[in-house]
Structure formats: C-alpha cells, structure tokens
Amino acid sequence: NAGVMQNPRHLVRRRGQEARLRCSPMKGHSHVYWYRQLPEEGLKFMVYLQKENIIDESGMPKERFSAEFPKEGPSILRIQQVVRGDSAAYFCASSPLAGARPGRETQYFGPGTRLLVL
Amino acid sequence: AQTVTQSQPEMSVQEAETVTLSCTYDTSESNYYLFWYKQPPSRQMILVIRQEAYKQQNATENRFSVNFQKAAKSFSLKISDSQLGDTAMYFCAFMKRTGNQFYFGTGTSLTVIP
Numbered sequence: 001n002a003g004v005m006q007n008p009r010h011l012v013r014r015r016g017q018e019a020r021l022r023c024s025p026m027k028g029h030s031h032v033y034w035y036r037q038l039p040e041e042g043l044k045f046m047v048y049l050q051k052e053n054i055i056d057e058s059g060m061p062k063e064r065f066s067a068e069f070p071k072e073g074p075s076i077l078r079i080q081q082v083v084r085g086d087s088a089a090y091f092c093a094s095s096p097l098a099g100a101r102p103g104r105e106t107q108y109f110g111p112g113t114r115l116l117v118l
Numbered sequence: 119a120q121t122v123t124q125s126q127p128e129m130s131v132q133e134a135e136t137v138t139l140s141c142t143y144d145t146s147e148s149n150y151y152l153f154w155y156k157q158p159p160s161r162q163m164i165l166v167i168r169q170e171a172y173k174q175q176n177a178t179e180n181r182f183s184v185n186f187q188k189a190a191k192s193f194s195l196k197i198s199d200s201q202l203g204d205t206a207m208y209f210c211a212f213m214k215r216t217g218n219q220f221y222f223g224t225g226t227s228l229t230v231i232p
Contacts, residue, residue: 042209042222056218109163
C-alpha cells in the first residue's frame with residue numbers, strides 16, 4: 001500500500017506565477033489535509049477536504065490560495081500570484097473515514113513539496 | 119484556542135544515553151490526543167508515538183516513551199538508548215478528539231553525538 005504521494009517534491013516559481021501542488025492520499029483514504037511549514041517553524045494547518053468538499057479552510061489565507069479534492073484524481077493546492085513569503089514546505093496528510101472509528105485521528109503525511117519563490 | 123509549546127529549540131545527547139524532550143499545551147478540551155512526530159533531514163513527518171488523553175497509562179513504543187501529566191498539561195518524550203538515526207526535529211502535536219487538524223509546537227532539534 002503506497003503512502004501519501006506528493007508532487008512535485010521541489011517547485012521553483014517567480015513572483016507572480018502560479019504554483020500547483022498535488023497530493024494523492026493513501027489508498028482507501030478519503031480525507032486530505034494540507035499544512036504549511038515556514039522555515040524554522042512547526043507545521044500550520046491550512047485546509048481539510050473530503051472528496052468534492054471543503055470541510056475546514058480556517059487556516060488558509062483568504063486570497064490567492066485555493067484547494068480542491070475532486071471525485072477523481074489528486075487533491076490540488078493552488079497558489080496564485082506567488083510572493084516570496086509563500087516559500088515554504090507544504091505537507092499533505094490523509095486519514096481513513098472520519099467518525100468515531102479507531103484510527104480516525106491518525107494522519108499519514110506525505111514527503112512534502114518545497115516551494116521556492118524567486 | 120489550542121497552543122503547543124516546546125521550550126527547548128535544540129538539544130544534544132550522547133549515543134546510547136537517554137534524553138527527554140519537553141512539551142506543554144493549553145486547551146479547554148477534556149478529550150484529545152497528543153503526538154510526537156519526528157522530522158529527519160529528509161523532511162518527512164514520521165509518527166513516533168501518540169497518547170489518548172483519557173488513558174492514564176503512559177504510551178510506549180520500543181525506545182520511546184512519554185510522561186503524560188494531564189493536570190499539568192505536560193507531555194514529554196523520553197528517548198532511551200539514543201541512536202544516530204534519532205537525529206531529527208521533533209514536534210509535539212495536539213488534536214481535539216472531535217477535531218480534524220493538528221496543532222504543532224515549534225519543534226526541538228535533537229542531535230545524537232557519536
């Protein structure tokens with residue numbers, strides 16, 4: 001069973017360009033979470049999605065950032081008109097079905113995408 | 119709001135020795151989970167150990183164990199028989215039982231010295 005896949009692993013963009021980060025959850029997982037790690041800091045929650053639904057986007061900046069998790073295909077975190085402050089590692093995590101079932105609280109992390117904005 | 123504090127930015131330990139990493143948290147929740155994650159130079163986040171707040175018994179995983187003091191809101195990680203591969207950033211994390219997101223501390227950089 002493959003783990004959480006993220007691509008690209010490294011992404012370089014110039015200011016004003018768009019960045020698209022992809023996340024394929026573990027097989028059987030329908031819940032995806034995105035976190036951002038700025039240099040020298042811990043991970044900060046951005047958004048939680050289920051298939052075709054955004055459940056909690058309280059940690060995501062209101063402008064330029066968007067996320068989706070379509071019925072088919074990976075989850076996408078999209079950053080429009082990137083600025084230097086967007087340079088960070090972006091981690092995706094997935095978990096099994098939500099609810100009171102055991103294991104719900106365990107999230108499995110991908111290897112991250114390191115975004116560098118020049 | 120939930121906050122997690124790791125007051126030790128850096129620590130070092132001799133190989134084969136024991137080291138304890140500190141973590142405190144603040145929450146008004148009564149039911150929650152606590153975790154320690156390891157982030158080696160590869161930057162992958164690896165689950166080390168987790169604790170369910172309603173369980174009084176401290177969790178253990180091989181050389182890793184926790185000292186969970188619920189009243190003091192303290193959750194320290196003890197690494198016994200330290201190995202070179204333990205060199206990494208260690209993050210303490212909190213999750214509400216009914217929640218979906220982690221709240222991470224700022225991390226402790228641990229170096230195991232040969």
